[in-house]
Amino acid sequence: MSEKHTWSTWGHQHTFTTDQVLTPRSIADVQAAVTAASTAGKKLKVVGYSKSSSAIAQPTDQLMRLDFLTGLTDIDKHQLTATFLAGTSVLDANKTLAHYGLAFENLGRLGEQSLAGAVTTGTHGTGLRYGIIATQVESFVMVSSEGDLVECSHDLNPEIFRAALVGLGALGVLVSITFRVVPMFRLHTAERRHAYNTIMSSFVERSEGADHYEVSWMPGSDKVRTRRLTHLQLLPEGFEPHYAQLSRLRRHGRDTLVNNGIFEPLLMLGTKVPAAQKVSRVATAMGRGNRRYADLAPEVFTINRRVRQNNMEYAFDITQIQGVLDELRGVLPQAPFTLSYPLVVRSAAADNIPLSPAYGRPTGFISVREYWRFPYTKTFKFIEDIFKAHGGRPHWGQLHTQGAASLSTLYPEFEFFTQLREELDPHGTFLNPYLEKVLLG
Numbered sequence: 001m002s003e004k005h006t007w008s009t010w011g012h013q014h015t016f017t018t019d020q021v022l023t024p025r026s027i028a029d030v031q032a033a034v035t036a037a038s039t040a041g042k043k044l045k046v047v048g049y050s051k052s053s054s055a056i057a058q059p060t061d062q063l064m065r066l067d068f069l070t071g072l073t074d075i076d077k078h079q080l081t082a083t084f085l086a087g088t089s090v091l092d093a094n095k096t097l098a099h100y101g102l103a104f105e106n107l108g109r110l111g112e113q114s115l116a117g118a119v120t121t122g123t124h125g126t127g128l129r130y131g132i133i134a135t136q137v138e139s140f141v142m143v144s145s146e147g148d149l150v151e152c153s154h155d156l157n158p159e160i161f162r163a164a165l166v167g168l169g170a171l172g173v174l175v176s177i178t179f180r181v182v183p184m185f186r187l188h189t190a191e192r193r194h195a196y197n198t199i200m201s202s203f204v205e206r207s208e209g210a211d212h213y214e215v216s217w218m219p220g221s222d223k224v225r226t227r228r229l230t231h232l233q234l235l236p237e238g239f240e241p242h243y244a245q246l247s248r249l250r251r252h253g254r255d256t257l258v259n260n261g262i263f264e265p266l267l268m269l270g271t272k273v274p275a276a277q278k279v280s281r282v283a284t285a286m287g288r289g290n291r292r293y294a295d296l297a298p299e300v301f302t303i304n305r306r307v308r309q310n311n312m313e314y315a316f317d318i319t320q321i322q323g324v325l326d327e328l329r330g331v332l333p334q335a336p337f338t339l340s341y342p343l344v345v346r347s348a349a350a351d352n353i354p355l356s357p358a359y360g361r362p363t364g365f366i367s368v369r370e371y372w373r374f375p376y377t378k379t380f381k382f383i384e385d386i387f388k389a390h391g392g393r394p395h396w397g398q399l400h401t402q403g404a405a406s407l408s409t410l411y412p413e414f415e416f417f418t419q420l421r422e423e424l425d426p427h428g429t430f431l432n433p434y435l436e437k438v439l440l441g
Helices: 027-039 090-099 115-120 156-166 198-200 203-208 244-270 274-287 299-301 318-334 377-390 416-422 431-440
Strands: 006-010 015-018 044-047 064-067 072-076 081-085 137-143 148-153 173-180 185-195 211-217 222-230 293-294 310-319 343-346 363-371
Touching: 006 293, 015 064, 027 044, 027 064, 027 137, 081 090, 090 115, 090 299, 115 173, 137 156, 156 416, 185 198, 185 299, 198 203, 198 211, 198 222, 198 318, 203 211, 203 318, 274 431, 293 299, 310 318, 310 377, 318 343, 318 363, 318 377, 363 377, 416 431
Parallel strands: 044 064
Antiparallel strands: 006 015, 072 081, 081 173, 137 148, 137 173, 185 222, 185 293, 211 222, 211 343, 310 363, 343 363
8 A cells, every 4th residue: 555645834734645756866857757747747746845835836746856856066166156956955055065165145044945945936035235045046957847958047048047046836847056155154143122113214224234134023012123144254264252152052042942942832822822922922022132143154044943834925115114014013903813923024135037026126025924823814814915005026935815917917027927837838737726826817
């Protein structure tokens, strides 16, 4: 009897059960699997670490994992490029680059995510001087719906390259990705509490003046917590301040104990007790103290996030951020719900990737999170209506309710992307219900 395998998103909102999981050992195996699926008229979806909240990667016929397509295949310390197989996690890529004294110039907070997933869903870090993660890609190799290898870069198949950078898994299977990297650096982190009005009235200017800047705000509070990251040179080899190890121990201890230890039991208790959100807010407040520290960039950019969540995030013209938050600040105190997590505000430079949330404009992001055991539908819908009224673009890997009709008005090159998808995958081998909704309507 075949063993059943169940795939689900991180918050268990979307699931799929199968008795066959494709685990190719080589790029040639990926080509053969895609060719077989296309010939048989089956749908094929590649899944990574499944940390997305939306059903973007939900299989309907065949499920493929790239667990064996991992690792570094080429590195050029002079040209500052590094090529990884697409199933490599961000965490493992960080460790590998560090061995060569290199790093990604910017990253999001999640290390347990495949490089292909981070690129194709539009994942980002923060910093108005830096684009989303996809903008760090120099070239890639993709398996087409016919099983052919397609090499893409700024010069080779440039239109496919530009579209597939945030391709949602709808154009092909990325199997190899070459990134632009930088010499390893340190980040100084300053986390502080400030008055809401002081920070949000100057959010754009503060973002422009920092290497990386983000703001967390718990609805109902008149305070925000800022996180400012500043690039530093590496210390001389072998040198470390006498207090560094203790500082690192305190930081990781608090992050692990509060975020992944105390917080979840309190949230689980909250599912049984009417005062649920108040209990969780106490846990959130425990991690709000002011602090400063410095560490290697990958150790600062990413965190080990174990508590399952459902997420929604929207992207706006950076100039809209204060207006959106001010409106939320005015209506959320009267809303029939209470959030357990603060809203997080980040930024990114403009780019020209057709389905990038930062296409054509310096961008601000507002992220909404809820513990996976708590009801979220009405909460997210209430906030999403405000986001949509301000012209927000939803994160492809997070929860939202939009379809092709509304999304086509938000992305100037939406039709270009959908036409290219039709040319590259006329039989819909890489489609699933989510992609049909957001791309076809």
